[in-house]
Amino acid sequence: MTTPTAPLTGRTVVVPGGTGNVGEGIVRAFLTAGATVVVPSRSRQRLDTLTRLIGPDLSAHLQGVDDPYGTFDEARALAERIATEHGRVDHVVASVGGWWMGKALWDTGESDWQKYFIDTTTAHTALARAFVPRLAPDGSYTVIAGFSGRKPYPSAGIVSMHGAALLMMREVLSAELRGRRRVNDLVLGPVVNRSRPGGDPDWLTADQVGEAAVALSRTPGVTDEHIVLNTVADLKRELGRMTT
Ligand SMILES: NC(=O)c1ccc[n+]([C@@H]2O[C@H](COP(=O)([O-])OP(=O)(O)OC[C@H]3O[C@@H](n4cnc5c(N)ncnc54)[C@H](OP(=O)(O)O)[C@@H]3O)[C@@H](O)[C@H]2O)c1
Numbered sequence: 314m315t316t317p318t319a320p321l322t323g324r325t326v327v328v329p330g331g332t333g334n335v336g337e338g339i340v341r342a343f344l345t346a347g348a349t350v351v352v353p354s355r356s357r358q359r360l361d362t363l364t365r366l367i368g369p370d371l372s373a374h375l376q377g378v379d380d381p382y383g384t385f386d387e388a389r390a391l392a393e394r395i396a397t398e399h400g401r402v403d404h405v406v407a408s409v410g411g412w413w414m415g416k417a418l419w420d421t422g423e424s425d426w427q428k429y430f431i432d433t434t435t436a437h438t439a440l441a442r443a444f445v446p447r448l449a450p451d452g453s454y455t456v457i458a459g460f461s462g463r464k465p466y467p468s469a470g471i472v473s474m475h476g477a478a479l480l481m482m483r484e485v486l487s488a489e490l491r492g493r494r495r496v497n498d499l500v501l502g503p504v505v506n507r508s509r510p511g512g513d514p515d516w517l518t519a520d521q522v523g524e525a526a527v528a529l530s531r532t533p534g535v536t537d538e539h540i541v542l543n544t545v546a547d548l549k550r551e552l553g554r555m556t557t
Pocket residue numbers: 329330331332333334335336353354355356359360383408409410411412428432433436457458459460501502503504505506
């Protein structure tokens with residue numbers, strides 16, 4: 314059995330959204346823990362930026378693949394390719410989608426709805442249906458979501474609705490898997506990251522989100538949970554729980 318502090322050497326971890334503000338911290342944390350990290354992206358340029366941000370030492374075990382996963386077929390092809398090439402997929406941490414706000418729901422246009430609800434929700438569903446059946450028996454699937462999925466956020470209604478859909482997707486997976494694979498979600502508060510380097514000292518950094526994702530992947534007993542990480546105090550409590 315994997316222990317909460319065991320290195321992840323030889324493990325393959327897929328981080329869709331790894332090029333993003335939060336994803337960067339998740340990628341760095343898994344590489345630091347010894348895993349091989351595969352980041353699919355729609356953009357070679359964003360993958361190159363990620364590699365530069367991660368640095369030459371850690372990026373030796375970082376594999377960027379400029380393959381999309383926005384449709385069911387694309388995600389299935391991606392999962393098959395990664396599983397064949399690496400022989401296994403141990404953990405997936407999906408950090409796909411970002412923030413949008415500006416209009417009340419009744420003023421929201423169809424192109425914003427398409428981009429921030431339909432496209433992102435479809436990508437998450439496509440990833441889950443492609444990767445969950447291919448996870449190693451002791452593997453895990455983690456969905457990264459935000460506080461606005463549990464609390465309506467005025468003028469960011471599309472993002473709130475997307476977040477709520479993600480959290481329910483994870484619950485559906487749990488109900489259908491019934492313990493056969495571990496699935497969880499991390500519900501984040503605001504995160505200090507490269508695009509927002511300042512912030513409240515109580516907020517987590519992207520690297521601390523990564524720390525939580527690594528601990529979660531290493532802790533066999535944690536499954537089917539909404540793990541709320543609004544503050545650094547929440548992180549300390551959860552890490553304590555996962556390492557005891
Ligand atoms: N930033 C925060 O403070 C914060 C707070 C709470 C929760 N979160 C959650 O953390 C997750 C990631 O947020 P983030 O701030 O890191 O976002 P971000 O910087 O905008 O990154 C989004 C990532 O999603 C990927 N992606 C794939 N398909 C996408 C699509 N159709 N539309 C948009 N992005 C797509 C992008 O990959 P490519 O472009 O490379 O393909 C990119 O790496 C989200 O679930 C968000 O709700 C973030």
